Amino acid sequence: MDAVLPQVSTDTPRDAAAPTIRNRLLRALPAEDLALLRGRAETVIVEAGTRLAPANAPMTDAFFLESGLASVSLATADGSRLEVGITGREGLVSPALALGVERTPFETEIRIGGQALRIGTETLREAMGRSDALRRLLMRYVQVVTLWTSQTALSNRRHKTEERLARWLLLVHDRLDGDDLALTHETLSNMLGVHRPGVTVAVHELESAGMIATRRGLITILDRDKLVRLAGTSYGFAEAEYERLIGPLRGLGRAPA
Template identity: 40%
Template sequence: MLAGLLPKLTPIVLALRQPLYHPGAAIEAVYFPEIGMISLVANLDDGMQAEVGVIGNEGMLGISLLAGVDTPFIECMVQLPGTALRMTARDFHQELEANAPFRRLLLRYSEALQAQVMQTAACNGHHGLEQRLSRWLLMAHDRVDGDDLLLTQEFIAMMLSTHRPSITVSARILQRAGLIQYQNGRIVILDRAGLEAASCECYGAVQRRFSSLLGTNISL
């Protein structure tokens, strides 16, 4: 399955806040992250933004091409810097036609990603901010190398569609519990198991869905 893919993949660096897709613009390439995290962000008319999903080394950006849709509905940008493998949309279409195992795998990944997006919507509507923040930090931790996350409270607030003071309060609760350390835009995960306990069931639900569809958990 990989033999035909490798010559068509180009290593690139994912820079912080780098825009990869804009709503309605043609998809020119797909991305397979190695380290780092890409946010799928919905933009509202009032200027508010909300993260509806994330992609890391468990998946790829550009899965809509699988359905023959060559324009994204939402904005996609790098949330945590890292590296990725880039493939042109033309090469990707050729592989979908010629590589049946690759296509089948991506169909299953598409279903897993859809589950993550749906669970995120349910979580944002029904769970408290402390649980949601814990879930979000776990998802970020799964997709980076190490325990350090370079994230400002302003950016987290934007992704969780809330206000910065609310993030400050929730982060302090997690810090006092010894789960994280936060200072100057840097969050360190201190107690992974404790953070999982502080999260809602949504994190585990998505992990189980990925495992059942792809045979592996997201966590590294």
């Protein structure tokens, strides 16, 4: 199946009066370094099902998500796909581009639709060559992505489904506005690599404990602190490293000048 190309927005201004940038990586850049990218970026609508980075295919564009959520997955031996991470407004699709790699076995597909800033890979490479701040920032992001992936592997190996579910809900909550998460049991099943009946049981456990509320296709976070405690060591380390190396993960933090 061919990749679905993002739809370009035609009503978003691309000058100094443009809306505030919401991508956390871009917000962390000094104004002069951000200007190397901002003037050559275009705002695109990314709908659910859009594949921003198909597996093993050349990546001609980098995407800095402004809203929405993307799933990063890897093909398994039986032909299915296992989710190994998610990306939102904290990051870049794909981190491999920061390393000068133009194709990767990982596939990145939009789970929850939103907007992104699309920048050609050549433009990104040129900007990294001219900006030490941009190059350092993206290298730091790659470091944090490595930690997120490691925590996912550890969690999958050592933690119960309820703990893993709590972690994934926190990851999604970090990347979206508000407490309502548009997640179906099927989506959660793909995230966790667990059959749907197991996910349903775990969801009911968290709901009974007052951590979440559910209705069809929607999960509402009621008590984030309880979710953090349930997730335990599977959540928090990589998030703290992001904030140490890059900046705020959940709040908008400093706005670019």
